[in-house]
Each structure stands twice: as structure tokens, then as C-alpha cells.
Amino acid sequence: MNASxxxxxxxxxxxxxxxxxxxxxxxxxxxxxxxxxxxxxxSPGAIYPALRRLEAAALIRGRIEKSAxxxxxxxxxxxxxxxAALQQWLASPITRLxxxxxxxxxxxxxxxxxxxxxxxxxxxxxxxxxxxxxTYVQELHTYFDPHHSAMPLSARLALExxxxxxxxxxxxxxxxxxxxxxxxxxRRPTRQRKTRQEKRxxxx
Amino acid sequence: MNASxxxxxxxxxxxxxxxxxxxxxxxxxxxxxxxxxxxxxxSPGAIYPALRRLEAAALIRGRIEKSAxxxxxxxxxxxxxxxAALQQWLASPITRLxxxxxxxxxxxxxxxxxxxxxxxxxxxxxxxxxxxxxTYVQELHTYFDPHHSAMPLSARLALExxxxxxxxxxxxxxxxxxxxxxxxxxRRPTRQRKTRQEKRxxxx
DNA sequence: TCACCCATGTAAAGTGTTACATGATTAG
DNA sequence: CTAATCATGTAACACTTTACATGGGTGA
Numbered sequence: 037m038n039a040s041x042x043x044x045x046x047x048x049x050x051x052x053x054x055x056x057x058x059x060x061x062x063x064x065x066x067x068x069x070x071x072x073x074x075x076x077x078x079s080p081g082a083i084y085p086a087l088r089r090l091e092a093a094a095l096i097r098g099r100i101e102k103s104a105x106x107x108x109x110x111x112x113x114x115x116x117x118x119x120a121a122l123q124q125w126l127a128s129p130i131t132r133l134x135x136x137x138x139x140x141x142x143x144x145x146x147x148x149x150x151x152x153x154x155x156x157x158x159x160x161x162x163x164x165x166x167x168x169x170x171t172y173v174q175e176l177h178t179y180f181d182p183h184h185s186a187m188p189l190s191a192r193l194a195l196e197x198x199x200x201x202x203x204x205x206x207x208x209x210x211x212x213x214x215x216x217x218x219x220x221x222x223r224r225p226t227r228q229r230k231t232r233q234e235k236r237x238x239x240x
Numbered sequence: 241m242n243a244s245x246x247x248x249x250x251x252x253x254x255x256x257x258x259x260x261x262x263x264x265x266x267x268x269x270x271x272x273x274x275x276x277x278x279x280x281x282x283s284p285g286a287i288y289p290a291l292r293r294l295e296a297a298a299l300i301r302g303r304i305e306k307s308a309x310x311x312x313x314x315x316x317x318x319x320x321x322x323x324a325a326l327q328q329w330l331a332s333p334i335t336r337l338x339x340x341x342x343x344x345x346x347x348x349x350x351x352x353x354x355x356x357x358x359x360x361x362x363x364x365x366x367x368x369x370x371x372x373x374x375t376y377v378q379e380l381h382t383y384f385d386p387h388h389s390a391m392p393l394s395a396r397l398a399l400e401x402x403x404x405x406x407x408x409x410x411x412x413x414x415x416x417x418x419x420x421x422x423x424x425x426x427r428r429p430t431r432q433r434k435t436r437q438e439k440r441x442x443x444x
Numbered sequence: 445t446c447a448c449c450c451a452t453g454t455a456a457a458g459t460g461t462t463a464c465a466t467g468a469t470t471a472g
Numbered sequence: 473c474t475a476a477t478c479a480t481g482t483a484a485c486a487c488t489t490t491a492c493a494t495g496g497g498t499g500a
Contacts, residue, residue, distance in 0.1 A: 046460080072384075077460070077461075080479090081461065084482090144398075147394055147398035147399075149394045155394075190352070190354035197409065204404050204405055207404075212401075215397070216393070283490075284452070
């Protein structure tokens with residue numbers, strides 16, 4: 037509830053994973069080193085301090101387990117304020133800045149969205165995402181068209197690569213919106229109908 | 241030549257831009273705020289200290305200009321060691337880690353490559369890039385195939401988005417390799433033939 | 445005169461990187 | 473016995489972010 041606390045992207049990644057399933061620091065490190073979440077560093081110097089920050093903010097709580105004869109192991113669980121922080125983060129609007137410089141954060145938010153906020157929110161997020169991508173792609177084109185002939189070949193190609201990347205994201209978002217629309221089959225109230233999310237998907 | 245100095249990605253971006261054309265801090269800020277290089281922050285708190293670090297390392301040199309009646313303005317030029325550092329950076333191998341976590345750095349390197357190292361190097365870089373992408377895309381698929389059915393829809397889609405993105409990059413790289421091959425028309429010695437780069441493109 | 449653009453900077457705070465350290469258990 | 477894996481941590485360092493500060497010139 038403390039208004040001044042900020043949470044880094046790594047912090048949200050940890051919070052989201054712990055929400056899916058309680059985990060130790062070591063578990064989280066392994067998630068980062070063995071799954072496509074590998075865009076996060078698995079270094080202990082990043083993860084353990086981040087966990088301590090989350091715990092200090094009361095967003096997670098650790099329980100020491102001495103089950104096997106191994107070294108003590110602390111499993112973290114999410115708290116009510118932790119879940120609230122996660123939901124608030126997922127609900128924040130998509131800005132141009134997010135598109136230009138924080139695509140990774142947007143994708144992370146979306147990855148957690150079904151389990152935390154439900155498929156209706158996921159669908160809404162995707163439509164907004166596609167819209168925002170659309171305007172940015174147009175922006176890139178209006179820069180590219182008059183400038184491209186004066187650029188070195190590699191610079192021009194690099195810019196094209198970026199544009200292609202954003203276009204691919206947009207195409208993906210559009211098909212994903214359709215996938216959700218099919219899943220949410222027909223009736224769908226104006227906004228949402230109680231978030232019942234545990235209905236499908238989430239094994240937790 | 242100091243072996244211990246490290247240069248941040250922002251530092252290389254500045255170095256590369258200054259190599260293309262001498263510029264002041266303000267010029268560089270405007271490049272970041274008005275072109276697709278906007279993935280870098282245009283905040284003075286990042287740029288001016290970075291410029292001072294580069295200058296302290298003797299990679300760039302600033303000349304004060306008082307041309308118009310405006311406030312003093314310092315234009316930075318690249319030095320011989322600066323160009324060497326840039327070339328060394330561009331020549332460094334493409335690693336898996338680059339693909340997973342530093343795609344932005346790879347694209348930046350490529351954007352500068354024609355002007356600094358010549359089109360032959362650009363072509364070689366792209367082939368290596370496509371190869372490395374290929375193995376990573378396969379890696380992602382071998383993770384995705386057994387896991388996707390157990391993932392929440394949004395998580396699965398987020399992963400698919402990542403895979404699509406890498407595949408788009410790969411497709412782009414392949415067409416770009418062809419574009420270079422056409423440009424380098426026919427004869428092309430085993431390695432390189434003197435780097436003559438000013439032949440085409442670079443307006444500088 | 446007021447606001448805005450040019451142009452450069454500083455200071456505090458927080459975070460990630462790198463490298464090192466510790467100690468128990470298990471497989472060969 | 474040795475190496476690898478489990479499991480957690482600390483310390484130094486450099487970097488980016490954010491916010492503030494300064495001061496001249498220009499257009500309304």
C-alpha cells in the first residue's frame with residue numbers, strides 16, 4: 037500500500053512467477069536459466085536482493101523449509117498486497133513509451149494476464165496493444181519513406197528489421213485477439229462479469 | 241588502449257553516431273528523440289555523463305564552438321582509438337547470449353557496420369546472425385512443443401509471440417543476405433579486399 | 445513579459461553485473 | 473576424494489532514471 041515503492045521489471049517477473057506457484061530463489065533462478073524466461077538474468081546478485089525487496093514491501097513472504105537434509109531453503113508465497121500490486125501493474129495503460137522501449141515488459145504483463153486478471157482482460161489488452169502497434173508502425177513508415185534512400189544499406193536494413201519486427205508483433209496480436217474471441221465464445225458483457233478466472237488454464 | 245575500460249551500449253551508440261557525423265550532446269539527444277533510435281533515452285542525465293566518459297577514455301574529442309550568439313556548444317569528433325574501439329566492437333562474435341538478451345545491441349552493431357567495417361563484413365555478420373537465430377528458434381520450439389498444452393493461454397501466446405519475432409528476424413536476415421550478395425556482385429575474395437567502404441552509401 | 449527552444453550540466457537513488465564466498469549433499 | 477549440484481548470500485562498481493538547475497535567445 038506504500039505509495040512510494042517502485043518495483044523493477046525483475047521484481048514483477050518474480051512476483052508473477054511466485055503467484056503462479058510458490059518458489060525459492062533457486063527455483064526462480066532455474067526458471068530463468070532453463071526456460072524462455074531466460075531474457076532475465078539468473079545471477080544471484082540480482083535475484084536474492086530483489087526477493088528481499090519484495091519481502092520488505094510485504095508483497096511476498098518466505099517460509100523456511102528444512103524438509104530434506106539439504107541446506108535450508110526458503111519458499112516464497114505471494115501476499116494479498118502482492119497480488120494487488122500485480123493486478124495494478126497488469127491494469128496499467130499501454131503507452132507509446134512501452135511500445136518503443138519496454139516491449140519486454142508488455143509481453144511479461146500479457147504472459148501473466150490470464151492467471152491474474154482473466155481472459156477478458158487479456159483480450160482487451162491485446163486489442164489495445166494491436167492498436168498502439170498500428171500507430172507506431174505508421175510512425176516508423178513516415179520516417180522511413182523520406183529517409184531510406186539517404187541511409188547506408190546496413191542502417192536501412194536495420195531499420196527495416198525493426199519495422200518488420202513490429203509488424204510481426206501486430207500480426208500475432210491480431211490472430212491472438214481472434215483466438216480469445218473464439219474462446220470467450222459469443223456472450224461477453226460490457227466490461228467483465230466477476231473475473232472468474234480459475235475456470236480454465238491455470239493449473240495452480 | 242586501456243584494457244579495463246568498458247563501454248555501455250549507449251556509449252557505443254554515441255560513438256557510432258559521432259563517427260557518422262560530428263555532433264553535440266544536444267544533437268545526439270535530438271537524434272534519440274526524433275528518429276527510430278528512440279529506443280535510447282534522450283535524457284541529459286544519461287547522455288552528458290556518457291560523453292564525458294568517452295572523452296575521458298580519449299575515444300572522442302570535443303571542440304567548443306561559439307559560432308552564433310547562442311550558448312556555447314561543444315561538437316564531438318571521433319578519435320583514432322575511438323574508431324578502433326568501434327571496429328573491435330563490431331567485429332566481436334555473435335553469441336547465444338546476444339541473441340537472447342542483447343538483440344538491440346546486435347541491431348545497433350549492424351546499423352553501423354556498413355559505414356565502419358564495410359559491406360563485406362555486414363554480409364558476414366548477417367549470415368552468422370541468421371545461423372545463430374536458427375539454432376535459437378529450434379531451441380524455443382523444443383521447449384514449446386512439450387510444454388505448450390500445460391500453459392495458460394496468455395502465457396502460451398506470449399511465448400508464441402517471442403518465437404514469431406525471432407522467426408521474423410531470421411526471415412529478414414535471409415533476405416538481407418541476398419540483398420548484400422547482389423550488391424557485392426559476383427567476385428568476392430576469401431576474406432576482404434581492403435575494406436574500401438566509401439564507395440557507396442555513407443554520405444559522410 | 446512570458447513562454448518556449450537551445451544547450452549543458454549536477455545530484456540522489458536505485459538497480460543490475462560481476463565476482464567472490466560459503467556450506468551441505470550426492471554421484472563417480 | 474573430487475566434482476558437480478543444491479542453495480543462499482555479499483560487496484564493489486557502473487550505469488540509468490528522475491528531477492532539478494542554469495542561462496541566453498526568440499516569438500507572441
